[in-house]
Amino acid sequence: MKMDRRTAIGAGGMGLIGAAAALWFGGRSTEAQAETFEFRLSDEQWKKRLSPQAYAVLRHASTERAGSSPLDHEKRRGVFACAGCNLPVYSSAAKFDSGTGWPSFFQPLPNAVRTRNDTAFFMARTEVHCRRCGGHLGHVFDDGPRPTGKRYCMNGAAMRFIPA
Secondary structure, three states, X not given: OOOOHHHHHHHHHHHHHHXXXXXXXXXXXXXXXXXXXXXXXXXXXXXXXXXHHHHHHHHHOOOOXXXXXXXXXXXXXEEEEEOOOOOEEEEHHHEEOOOOOOOEEOOOOOOOEEEEEEOHHHXXXXXXXXXXXXXXXXXXXXXXXXXXXOEEEEOHHHEEEEEO
């Protein structure tokens, strides 16, 4: 088969689209698949346990729309727990208004979260997940306030608030 310029450009474009789709839908680090968690459910059990939005965020690393979570405006004393397994992950004492539209914290509770590299969406970020069930909570960035300088930018759909 003879390949002309138009065919070569088209084939190259399709290859780029395929590579982009692979990164978009499956670009997550394989570390996530190798890690095991003490709290495990089947996919069907997760679907029954969680709201559709919480399921999309916690189990498939979706992101809720900025400004959509009431937890961004939560000001009471208490703890924020993983919506998947109820493990307390953040204290209200570590919450701050980042202006991003997502609940933000400068540090997690001890032994509450783990991190891993997230290379999806053509970016290199640090994903934060619940250490007990592996649920995706959000991402951590190095532009937070003192004393840690960290901004744990979390999805409200991935958590529930327990007042003190």
